[in-house]
Amino acid sequence: MLTNITNRDKKRERTICLYIFCYHKRKLKKYVNKQMSTSTTFCTLLQPSCIFAKNCRNLCYKRSCNCYSFSYCMMAINTQNSTFLPLQEKVVHKNTTARVIELVILSLLVSLLIYRIVYFNDQGHYFPWILALLCESMFTFTWILVMSTKWNQCSTKTYPERLLNSVNESEFPAVDVFVTTADAILEPAIITMNTVLSLLAVDFPSNKLSLYLSDDGCSPLTYYSLIETIKFAKVWVPFCKKYNVQVRAPFRYFTPESTPLKDDSLEFQQEWKKMKNEYGDLYKKIEFASQRPIPCDRNSDFADFYNVHRSDHPTIIKIISENKEGSPNDLPHVIYISREKSSKHHHHYKAGAMNVLTRVSGVMTNSPLMLNLDCDMYANNPQVFIHAMCMFFSFKNEEDAGFIQFPQAFYNGLKDDPFGNQLANFYYLANGISGIQGTFYAGSNCFHRRKVIYGSYPNDKLKTDKKDLHKIFGNSFELQESAAEILSSSNSKIESQRRPSSFIEAAIRVAGCSYEYGTMWGTQVGWMYGSTTEDVLTGLTIHGRGYRSVICTPDPPAFLGCAPTTYTSANTQQKRWAMGLLEILFTDKSPILLTIKGNLWFRQSLAYLWLSSWAIRSFFELIYAALLSYCIITGSHFLPKVNEPAFVIPGGIFVIYNLYVLWEFRRINLSFRMWWNLQRMGRVTAMTAYTFAFVTVVLKLFGLSNIVFEVTQKGESNDDEDTSGRFVYDTSPVIVPGVAILLVSLTALVSGMSRLGEVGFGEMVCSVWMILCFWEYLKGIFGNGKYRIPTSTIWKAGALALFFVQLCRRWS
Ligand SMILES: O=c1ccn([C@@H]2O[C@H](COP(=O)(O)OP(=O)(O)O[C@H]3O[C@H](CO)[C@@H](O)[C@H](O)[C@H]3O)[C@@H](O)[C@H]2O)c(=O)[nH]1
Numbered sequence: 001m002l003t004n005i006t007n008r009d010k011k012r013e014r015t016i017c018l019y020i021f022c023y024h025k026r027k028l029k030k031y032v033n034k035q036m037s038t039s040t041t042f043c044t045l046l047q048p049s050c051i052f053a054k055n056c057r058n059l060c061y062k063r064s065c066n067c068y069s070f071s072y073c074m075m076a077i078n079t080q081n082s083t084f085l086p087l088q089e090k091v092v093h094k095n096t097t098a099r100v101i102e103l104v105i106l107s108l109l110v111s112l113l114i115y116r117i118v119y120f121n122d123q124g125h126y127f128p129w130i131l132a133l134l135c136e137s138m139f140t141f142t143w144i145l146v147m148s149t150k151w152n153q154c155s156t157k158t159y160p161e162r163l164l165n166s167v168n169e170s171e172f173p174a175v176d177v178f179v180t181t182a183d184a185i186l187e188p189a190i191i192t193m194n195t196v197l198s199l200l201a202v203d204f205p206s207n208k209l210s211l212y213l214s215d216d217g218c219s220p221l222t223y224y225s226l227i228e229t230i231k232f233a234k235v236w237v238p239f240c241k242k243y244n245v246q247v248r249a250p251f252r253y254f255t256p257e258s259t260p261l262k263d264d265s266l267e268f269q270q271e272w273k274k275m276k277n278e279y280g281d282l283y284k285k286i287e288f289a290s291q292r293p294i295p296c297d298r299n300s301d302f303a304d305f306y307n308v309h310r311s312d313h314p315t316i317i318k319i320i321s322e323n324k325e326g327s328p329n330d331l332p333h334v335i336y337i338s339r340e341k342s343s344k345h346h347h348h349y350k351a352g353a354m355n356v357l358t359r360v361s362g363v364m365t366n367s368p369l370m371l372n373l374d375c376d377m378y379a380n381n382p383q384v385f386i387h388a389m390c391m392f393f394s395f396k397n398e399e400d401a402g403f404i405q406f407p408q409a410f411y412n413g414l415k416d417d418p419f420g421n422q423l424a425n426f427y428y429l430a431n432g433i434s435g436i437q438g439t440f441y442a443g444s445n446c447f448h449r450r451k452v453i454y455g456s457y458p459n460d461k462l463k464t465d466k467k468d469l470h471k472i473f474g475n476s477f478e479l480q481e482s483a484a485e486i487l488s489s490s491n492s493k494i495e496s497q498r499r500p501s502s503f504i505e506a507a508i509r510v511a512g513c514s515y516e517y518g519t520m521w522g523t524q525v526g527w528m529y530g531s532t533t534e535d536v537l538t539g540l541t542i543h544g545r546g547y548r549s550v551i552c553t554p555d556p557p558a559f560l561g562c563a564p565t566t567y568t569s570a571n572t573q574q575k576r577w578a579m580g581l582l583e584i585l586f587t588d589k590s591p592i593l594l595t596i597k598g599n600l601w602f603r604q605s606l607a608y609l610w611l612s613s614w615a616i617r618s619f620f621e622l623i624y625a626a627l628l629s630y631c632i633i634t635g636s637h638f639l640p641k642v643n644e645p646a647f648v649i650p651g652g653i654f655v656i657y658n659l660y661v662l663w664e665f666r667r668i669n670l671s672f673r674m675w676w677n678l679q680r681m682g683r684v685t686a687m688t689a690y691t692f693a694f695v696t697v698v699l700k701l702f703g704l705s706n707i708v709f710e711v712t713q714k715g716e717s718n719d720d721e722d723t724s725g726r727f728v729y730d731t732s733p734v735i736v737p738g739v740a741i742l743l744v745s746l747t748a749l750v751s752g753m754s755r756l757g758e759v760g761f762g763e764m765v766c767s768v769w770m771i772l773c774f775w776e777y778l779k780g781i782f783g784n785g786k787y788r789i790p791t792s793t794i795w796k797a798g799a800l801a802l803f804f805v806q807l808c809r810r811w812s
C-alpha cells in the first residue's frame, strides 16, 4: 500500500518514534507542528521492524495519551498525496469535567463508608448499619469499576473513500458471513430474509463473499423463504448497485409512504415500481407459506424436512446459490444449514450454531474474515465492508485488531426507551472501553479473523504440530487442512477459490452433534460455551490472549436490528444477559483469572468485572431498598439525620449523581424523559430480571437449575397500536420481587406518614423515590385488562411483602 516510502521517510519516521519514546506527549506535539507540514495528518506506516516504533506504541498504550494516533509508528505527511492518508484515526474525546464529577462522587462514597465506620459505636442500630455498610461498599466498588472504564474516552473514524487509493479491490480478503436464526415464529422469516438481502447487496466484490444461514429451528419455511429470496436477489442486488440505493433491506426501503422522487430519471422510476412489486410478491409468498404447513414430500426438494423435529434431526445443508465462475457481479454463494440436533447432545444454543457455521464455512470457503449477524440485524450502510476493510488494512499488526465490532443499534426503538433496553446509555462506557483494550464483542455486527477464532495467539506462527490438529479441530481431514492453511499464512493471502458444492459431505460431517467430543471447540477454539452471553465470553477469551479490538462507528449506522418492543420480552432479554454475564465469573475464563494468568489488561478486566456483576449488584440494591422500609417500619435509621452535618454525604451523592447522568444524556442529545425512563428502569430491572438472574445462577451453581437461551421476539408484536410502549404483563414470576418491594415501600411510607417525627427524613425521601421508580407497577396493580399485573402475581408478592413486614416487626 505505501510503496513510495523513501529512505528519508524511513529515517524521519524513526526520528519521530524515537522522539515519542524519549520525550512523550507535549514536546512531541511541538515537534510535529514545527517540523511537519501544517496539515499534520498522519499515516499508519508499517515498519514492524522498527524497534522504536514498537517501544513507542507500547508507551502510547500505557499512557493512553493524546499521542495515541501515533500508535502505529506514525509519520507526518502532506495531505495532497492521498495514498498516504490514514484509513482510520483514533479520536480522543476530552473528558475533564466528567472526570472531576466522577471523582467528587467517589470521594462522597468513600466519606460515607468512613462515616459508617467512625460512627459505628455511636448509634443504636447495628443491624441496618452493617447491612448498609455492605451495600455501600459494593456500590463504591461498582463506581470505581465504572470510573475506570469511562476514564479514557475515544472513538475511531474511518475513511472509506481513501481505501481504493491505496488498496486494490483484488487485495480484499474474502469474508464468510453468518446469519443465525432459531425460530421462524419469534423471528419472522421475512425479517431474516431482509437481513440476507441487505448483505448480498453490500458494496463488496461478490466473489469474495459467502453467506451462510444457520437455522436452529430446522424450519422448511426458512428454507423455502431463502430460495424465493435468492430469486428476488437476482434483480434486487443489481438494482441497488446500479442506482446506489442507500438502504438495501427492502422492508426498510419500500415503506408504504415511499415513492421515487419526481426528479429521478424515468428509467429509475419504472424500475423502482417494478422492484416494489417484486418485493411485494416475495412478501406475499412468504406470508402465505407461513400460514400453513409446507408440504415436505419425500421426492420434493423439501424431502429433508419430512417428519423432522426441531430438536432431533440430521444435518441439512443446501447450497441455494453458487457463484461458479467466481465473477464479482454474480450473487455470492448462499448456503442453508440446519445442524444436526439430538436430545442426547447439548447443542449449546447460539454458541453451538456459531461453531458449526465456523466449521462448515472452514471446509467450504475458508475465508480469513468472518462477519456474524443476528437474523434481525440488516446492513443499513452499504459501505460497511469498506469501513471494515479500512480497519483491516490499517492495522497490519493482528494483535491490534483481533476483531472489528460495529455497534448494536435499533430501527424500531420506542420513543424515549420506556423499558430501558436500547443501550443508549452505553455510549460512554463503549467509548471508554475503546480507550483500554478495546470494545466487547457484542454477538452480532462483528468481523472476526478466522485465525483468532481458531485460538491463535498474537504473532504466533503455527506452533501446533500438524499431527495435533485433530485434537483441536476434530477428525475431519478437510477441516484440519483448511485450519492449517489459516493458521500458517498471512491473512490476506488466502484466496477463496473453492466451490462449496464439492464439499457438502465433509460439511455435513463437521455439522454433526457429536463432532465436537474430544476436541477444543467451545473451550479453546470457536465460540465459547458456558454462558448464555457467549458473545462476551468469546470476546473476553480473545482479549485474554492479548488481542485488542476496535469499534467502528460509521454514519449512517452500519447495522440496525430489532429491540424488544414489549415489556415481557425486554425483561426476558435482560434476565438472560444478566445470567450469562454472571456465569462468566464462574468459568475458567473469568476476567480475574485471565488477568493473572493470561494477557488481559488490568483495566480491561475491571470493565469485564463491571459487566458481569450486574446481577450481583442488583441483589445489593434489593437489600438496600428493603433496608429503607425496614428502618421506617421499625423507627430505626441508617441514613444520617437532617440536622447532622453528615447528611450532606448521601444527599450530595443523590443529587450530584442524578444531575451528572442527566448532563451526560443531554450531551448526546437524549431527552429528559429518556433519562428518567432509564434511571427508573435501572432500579426496576435490578429488582426483577437481575435479581431473578442472580437467584438462577446461584441455583445453577448448586446444580438445582438449568439455564436456557430464550430467544426474543423480533418484529412488531401483534398487539394494536396503543399498547406500544405501555407495560403489559404476563404471569412470569420475574416481576414478583419488584411488586413485593413496591408493596413493602408503600406500607413503609404509609406507616411513616403517621409517625413523621420518629422516622428519618432521608429514608422517607428515598422511599418516595422508590415508589416513583415503580410507578408503572403501581398503575399495574390498579390497572385494567392487559395493563393489570396478574392477580396471582400480586398475591405472591403480597405474601412476600407481608412476611417481610412481620419480620421487621418481630426484629425491631
Ligand atoms: O439456540 C439458539 C438461540 C439463539 N440463536 C440466535 O441467536 C441470535 C440472538 O438471539 P436473540 O434472541 O436476538 O438475543 P438478543 O438478546 O437480542 O441478542 C444479543 O445477546 C445475545 C447473547 O448475549 C447475543 O448472542 C446476540 O448476538 C446479541 O444481539 C438470534 O439470531 C438467534 O436466532 C441461535 O442461533 N440458536
Ligand SMILES: [Mn+2]
Pocket (backbone or CB within 6 Å): 374, 376, 561, 562, 712
Ligand atoms: Mn436480538
